[in-house]
Amino acid sequence: MMELERTAACLEALGNPTRLSIYRLLVRAGQAGKAVGQIQRMLDVPASTLSHHLKHLEMVGLVTKRRDGTTHLCVASYETMDAMLAFLTRECCVEAGAGATVDATADASGSVAANDGA
């Protein structure tokens, strides 16, 4: 499945402590974003290393970059994160807090489904 692959790619991107920190920082920065240099100073990561991580996050769509003069502004992309979480809640039916509701979308080609109550 294509969507599974994309979701896995996002999860993998966030599955690195440094990248998760970067993403968290950017989410907190909101639409204003943060310049690469700012991130670098805040997280104390070498420039080249940070650049690679940002590229990785950008590649999967979790971060977008736009130039602002001599600095590059990074902004977290909520759409991608939402899509990722949507897949998790739909396909891996997690309750995301408390009151879950299994959607049971019938597309398991092998057909599994069991669910006896513990």
Added chain:
Amino acid sequence: MMELERTAACLEALGNPTRLSIYRLLVRAGQAGKAVGQIQRMLDVPASTLSHHLKHLEMVGLVTKRRDGTTHLCVASYETMDAMLAFLTRECCVEAGAGATVDATADASGSVAANDGA
């Protein structure tokens, strides 16, 4: 931060297409779980490869295993997934699909926060 590391570990564990498929399958199987061999046949993964992936998922707490005679039953652990999503919604304040309700537990020691409305 400790919690960030644990969250990253879970994300990384699910960030592999095969492992994400395994986890999804187990969530769908509910508390009844699935035997290793069943998973193997359903996903068509070599036994040793599957065993490694399951161990990985088990290590981060996303899956638990218990023996049932000659087979080993695998069960998805919702608590761990919930903890992971809780971190994401709290620290990376994402709306989780639609009716999110961010818990806003005040413990952001670094305190950044910006969020101008686009």
Added chain:
DNA sequence: CCGTTAATTCTAATATTCTAGAAATATGGT
């Protein structure tokens, strides 16, 4: 045009992950 600051790309060493066959271990039935 030149220097400065910002960031990326190049390069390479190290480390980790993924994969899967083969061997080993465990359980239960006969």
Added chain:
DNA sequence: ACCATATTTCTAGAATATTAGAATTAACGG
């Protein structure tokens, strides 16, 4: 005790990821 089935551990090769210094490119100010 022995065999069949289930699963794990051992092993190792190939592939990727991580890290970061050095060189490079880009934009602006003077």
